[in-house]
Amino acid sequence: MAGASVVAMGVVSVLIIIFYLLVLAFSVAMYVLNGLGLMKMAKTCGLRHPWMGFVPFASTYLIGQLAEQNPTQGKKSWPWRHIALIGEIVITALAVALCIFMIGDMFNVMAAGGEYSEYDMLSLYGSMFGLMAPLSLLSTVYSIVLYIIYWKIYSLFAPNLAVVFLVLTILFNITPILIFILRNRQPVNRPGPTNDQWV
Secondary structure (H helix, E strand, O other): OHHHHHHHHHHHHHHHHHHHHHHHHHHHHHHHHHHHHHHHHHHHOOOOOHHHHHOOOHHHHHHHHHHHOOOOOOOOOOOHHHHHHHHHHHHHHHHHHHHHHHHHHHHHHHHOOOOOOHHHHHHHHHHHHHHHHHHHHHHHHHHHHHHHHHHHHHHHHOHHHHHHHHHHHHHHOOHHHHHHHHOOOOOOOOOOOOHHHHO
């Protein structure tokens, strides 16, 4: 029985390792596809620093710049690059703060002998809710902003498929694949560059 248990644990361990390797490979593939797609789109639109498509946070700025290439008819574009970048920075900062808080609380409990009192539990849940509530709200708002940005990019490079691509983005979160698919298309109805589009 003991031998069978060891074999079962070994098989489960191997399956877990394979699963994580597959997740890592998928993540790397999505990163590369997204970077290549954004870089090609940025070059096509004449934006400076297309390599930013491969840099965390900078790629979000570049996505916003691409969205600015497709303003609403007769109106000046919103500063999507700044909105997207600031949103990502704020959400990342809140998520890091939540992780630091949870790790710090874990160490406090370990230092106190590993037991939570009822007061400690209430205090912990209250503090976590205080961080998670704004994080959840901001994440929802930021997702909506990103959907608007991606819709503008899809409309710029494939206006006939923009709605379909947006639905695929919302339902399946395969944006890197869609960006890569659209990378070789020429933007349509793009206005002439303004000074702030080249920054």
